[in-house]
Amino acid sequence: MIAKTRGSTSEFVRMKLLKDIQDGCFLPSERLTTEGLAKRYQVSRTPVREALIQLSQNGLVDATANSGYELHRATVPELCEIYEIREALEGIAVAKLIESGPEPGVIKELRGYCEARRNAANMLEANIADRKFHLAICHHCGSAMIPDLVNNYLVLSTTFNLTPPLLVDDYVHDRKVNTEHDAIVDAIEAGKGKLAQKLLGAHIAFARRELEKLIGKKTSPAGKKVRSYVTQ
Amino acid sequence: MIAKTRGSTSEFVRMKLLKDIQDGCFLPSERLTTEGLAKRYQVSRTPVREALIQLSQNGLVDATANSGYELHRATVPELCEIYEIREALEGIAVAKLIESGPEPGVIKELRGYCEARRNAANMLEANIADRKFHLAICHHCGSAMIPDLVNNYLVLSTTFNLTPPLLVDDYVHDRKVNTEHDAIVDAIEAGKGKLAQKLLGAHIAFARRELEKLIGKKTSPAGKKVRSYVTQ
DNA sequence: TCTTGACAAACTGTATACAGTTCGCTATAA
DNA sequence: TTATAGCGAACTGTATACAGTTTGTCAAGA
Secondary structure: OOOOOOOOHHHHHHHHHHHHHHOOOOOOOOEEOHHHHHHHHOOOHHHHHHHHHHHHHOOOEEEEOOOEEEEOOOOHHHHHHHHHHHHHHHHHHHHHHHHOOOOHHHHHHHHHHHHHHHOOOOHHHHHHHHHHHHHHHHHOOOOOOHHHHHHHHHHHHHOOOOOHHHHHOHHHHHHHHHHHHHHHHHHHHOOOHHHHHHHHHHHHHHHHHHHHHHHOOOOOOOOOOOOOOOOO | OOOOOOOOHHHHHHHHHHHHHHOOOOOOOOEEOHHHHHHHHOOOHHHHHHHHHHHHHOOOEEEEOOOEEEEOOOOHHHHHHHHHHHHHHHHHHHHHHHHOOOOHHHHHHHHHHHHHHHOOOOHHHHHHHHHHHHHHHHHOOOOOOHHHHHHHHHHHHHOOOOOHHHHHOHHHHHHHHHHHHHHHHHHHHOOOHHHHHHHHHHHHHHHHHHHHHHOOOOOOOOOOOOOOOOOO
């Protein structure tokens, strides 16, 4: 293997794969063969397999016995569930953050992400700032488990390709998001736990309801797998 | 390998390992070598490694690079976090369960677990019934993700050995648990979503507060790892 | 007595070989 | 033209060999 300086090969492959997935090198539902990835990263199949097993444990890769692995494509019902769970987890996080009396640096960091999102040149940049905002709240709340969980959900979400109908009203949605982020930071700074929790909850719930509208249903019926909602 | 009829060897090892861990075949913090487990299950090291990687992804096994694996021992702060997250997730679950209009069979199943817990001959049996009760609510709520998450937290919790001080007031605690379970099922049957959510939340929060009392602190300080609270 | 360094055993991590399965293709028959 | 059986390529899953790392032990020196 080439240029492996840090950590194990298995770890190296997992990181590379994660990065490549987020960079859009693979299409959702694309087949990921151990041999192909081994060649791609110049390693043997063993660490590739281990990386795939880890990612499939996180739901990012779908594994079929004796058949292979493919990049997961998040479905609308799945995304709704993710929003539902995030609403609860990030609610806990923001409450804990305020309870612990956040350092000024944290507020500053959050304001920075708000600013970055406002100044984003495109949706990609906006999304990055958005993710950093939500993750920062989790990272500073004092919980060891919540950041990992939420981060995983955010990565999972990226495997759902935004469809044109959603992008249409992005601009309106966009400004709303920025305002809401600002209000959340204000509440955190003021130490208003309940308010922050309510605002953050509503903020995430809004995104979920937009999605639910899209498929014309009130609750996510989980279990039913839908391969694709959009024609490529 | 011997008597492998269903699934892959890797899956077989994972299941066996999980069962053996729950059956107390290994002590928390006990070293789990790939070679030892390979001999134990009559397989090669490869599937053992894969199983260990999966379990370490779930937090049930601690992995150290180039050093090895050991059975995780849940700490009090960790357990507090788990209760906190379970409170939120199971809250969602019970709300969804009621919203979906649960079938009579579900109520019957839950009552069965209440009864089983009441009639349990010892704490082990009581705990099994308890777990089944909480998991059933998750399994029937229509979510695909929540049951897996909660189940994982329940397994993780078992790696914390109950200490004598906790067991002392088991009897009192025990009857309280039974009563609370009954009340939760009543609320579900009556379709009172908010009430059920409140009762279930309080039920889990009580256990968390008991733990917090034990270490004389209000919030879980996450991050700090404590190896053992009890002398063996 | 305590520290330090070298050695050796034990084990992890990776590569590779091989066995077993899946799946698509093609040829044959209805 | 369509259905089906059989074949073969491609890939997964497992075992094993080997390289690399860690860790404990023991002896030498301060």
